[in-house]
Amino acid sequence: MILSVDPLHWTMAALTGAAWSGLTVRTLIRARRAGQAAAVAGPGGLLIGYASQSGSSEALARAAAAQSPGARLLSLDQIGAADLASTAQAQFYISTTGDGDAPDNATGFLARVMSLRPELGRLSYAMLALGDRNYPRFCGFAHRLDQWLRACGATPRFPLTEVDRDQPTALATWRARMGEPTRTGAPAPGIAPESTRWSLAARHHLNPGSPGGPLWHLVLDPEGPLPDWRAGDIAEISIPTQDGPVRRDYSLASLPVSGRAELILREVISREGRPGLGSHWLCRQLGEGDAIDLSIRANPGFHAADDAMPMLLIGNGSGLAGLLAHLRHRVAQKASGPVWLIHGERSPDHDAVFTEELSGLVAIGGLARLDRSFSRGGEGPRYVQHILRAAATEVRAHVAAGGGIWICGRREGMATDVQQALEDVLGQDETARLMTERRLRRDIY
Ligand SMILES: Cc1cc2nc3c(=O)[nH]c(=O)nc-3n(C[C@H](O)[C@H](O)[C@H](O)COP(=O)(O)OP(=O)(O)OC[C@H]3O[C@@H](n4cnc5c(N)ncnc54)[C@H](O)[C@@H]3O)c2cc1C
Ligand SMILES: Cc1cc2nc3c(=O)[nH]c(=O)nc-3n(C[C@H](O)[C@H](O)[C@H](O)COP(=O)(O)O)c2cc1C
Structure with missing residues (x-):
């Protein structure tokens, strides 16, 4: 939440709250003083900003905010030029989507704020960039934001840290740069939440005879306690390959109340006829009763x-x-x-x-x-x-x-x-x- 420095705005907000919470005038004055103090302290404190299309960098930003009491956690679209100008310390968790593009929760910032050239000489920042080297514009939006911040006079604490989705171990570099302790020998924690074991309960071919690619309905049963999730969340599935596991994302079609995870998968075959790594394994190779490592990512x-x-x-x-x-x-x-x-x-x-x-x-x-x-x-x-x-x-x-x-x-x-x-x-x-x-x-x- 951005605390407004406008006293009238604060008073109005406090009065509106007071009307139904029964605050006394004295409490209101105290709240107003506290509000003004917070409004002065707020912008000077740590700002944690994120731009995330499917929840990964938002999860990292939330974890960082949980470790930094008092920090303001905002998506880029919630940040204005004045917020940046009055901030001394910031951390940015920035993903790229499309063809080097800004995630949806940063398009407003791109149009409204990055079209300006505010004076950001006070701002020192650290930026973690999430991307995928298979795309030509690797971490393209993070680079654009980084260049814009520098052009406005902000100072990076260290060079932009890029993390390829297939190499999340690069997060260890980020943690070391941020001065966070990492246990020697322990693997760097990845982006994904902890995985749980599931098994394939059923798989139905939904469109036999279709002129399009085969579409499958997969039903998975948890082998342990059922994790919680919400409509909109993503199943990250670990696909075993000769070179080690790779990760593929699938939108969850079911809710925890059903006790099962349901997925709808298109079996991908490239133009050259090469079967897609993940979809082929899930739609053709995995047998009923076989185990799957899956983590659920909030989106x-x-x-x-x-x-x-x-x-x-x-x-x-x-x-x-x-x-x-x-x-x-x-x-x-x-x-x-x-x-x-x-x-x-x-x-x-x-x-x-x-x-x-x-x-x-x-x-x-x-x-x-x-x-x-x-x-x-x-x-x-x-x-x-x-x-x-x-x-x-x-x-x-x-x-x-x-x-x-x-x-x-x-x-x-x-x-x-x-x-x-x-x-x-x-x-x-x-x-x-x-x-x-x-x-x-x-x-x-
Ligand atoms: C947030 C998110 C949610 C997703 N949800 C679903 C879902 O609910 N159901 C689903 O089927 N997929 C979903 N996907 C896509 C899925 O993660 C995989 O990309 C897809 O299954 C292809 O992976 P693969 O390993 O089989 O193919 P790969 O081995 O990665 O690719 C093989 C070839 O196919 C091309 N290709 C890759 N993906 C596609 C595609 N989708 N269609 C056509 N060609 C492609 C590649 O360019 C490559 O040439 C989702 C992806 C994301 C990021
Ligand atoms: C449709 C799509 C387009 C993507 N485009 C790019 C890209 O242009 N450059 C890049 O580095 N990564 C790209 N990525 C990879 C994402 O940045 C990467 O998966 C990241 O971890 C997603 O983070 P998020 O969950 O916070 O959005 C793309 C991913 C998807 C699904």
Whole structure:
């Protein structure tokens, strides 16, 4: 939380609180003095900022904040130029997404703050960059932020520390630079939370005969106590390979109340015909009853804001996983806002997956509206973005009524086109505002 230095703002906030908490005038004055003291001390203290698309750097930032009492923990979108100008010490945990791009919770900062050149001569900072060397612009957004901070006069405590998602041991370098003690011989703690053991209970081929890649529904049983998670969270699965384990992320389709973890997987085959490492192992090699190491990563950027907010869920293919979790959560609530689902697939004859569950929810009113698009052989809209454009009036009404939008699935061929359709329907500024306000949330890959 940023404590405002504006006394009028503070007084108004305190008065509003006092109205229902029954604060006496004396307590109010004391609170106001304390507030002013905090407002002066706050900006001088440690600021911990993060930019995270799927929760990894946010988790590291949260862990750092937990060890630094009094530190302000903020996503980049919550930070203004004045906050940076009045801060002496900062830590930044910065991921890169897309093609060297800023995560969704930093796009507002990029447009609003990085377009300025504030004087940041007071600021000393440390930056941890999360990325993946398989992408050409490795840690691209972190480098851009680092260069901008230097250009504004801020001083890095040490060079930018890059962490490749396949080499999390580089975190040890960061910890050493930060002066944190590391036990000799102990492996550097990774980004992932502790893994738990599961076994494959069932696997169904969802789309036999489809012109698209095979889609699978996997059901996993925990071998120990069931961990907790929320709709929107991610399963990180450790895939055994000749060169050691590699990690792959999958959106959880189920909730802990079911006692099981459900995933929806597209079996990936490269253009050259090479099977995808993780999806091939999970969809073809793993046998029923075989063990899997899995850790669940909180993905607050794709959580639901509150159960009353009307939800528009948009996705294609395996993206149904992250959307199903939200839908199932909503259906389990006694009173919750309406849900509208738009899902795209290939063929109406082979890819109309989860129809029984979805039609059943429409019948009982758990799903207020269901739209499906098929890119091959069907009548009507071919892609989800066509549905959005055709339903422009209803989409605008949904947003005007305070609704939010959740998008899950492939970045290329879905999320980028949906983004364009939203900008056409709602306007560029409104779409950007929804993202900054976190009423537009994306789990895209
Ligand atoms: C936050 C997050 C959530 C995800 N959720 C899901 C999910 O719910 N279901 C799901 O199926 N996948 C999901 N993925 C994608 C998943 O993590 C893997 O990237 C995917 O299974 C491919 O991995 P692989 O090891 O099989 O292929 P690799 O061996 O890594 O790649 C093989 C080849 O396929 C290409 N490729 C990689 N991914 C894809 C893809 N998705 N489609 C087409 N070509 C591709 C690569 O460029 C490469 O040429 C998610 C990814 C992220 C980051
Ligand atoms: C769709 C997608 C695009 C990505 N693009 C990049 C990139 O351009 N450069 C890079 O270094 N890493 C890239 N990454 C890797 C992420 O930065 C890395 O997985 C990181 O750990 C994610 O952190 P987060 O969970 O905090 O978002 C990309 C990952 C995904 C899923």
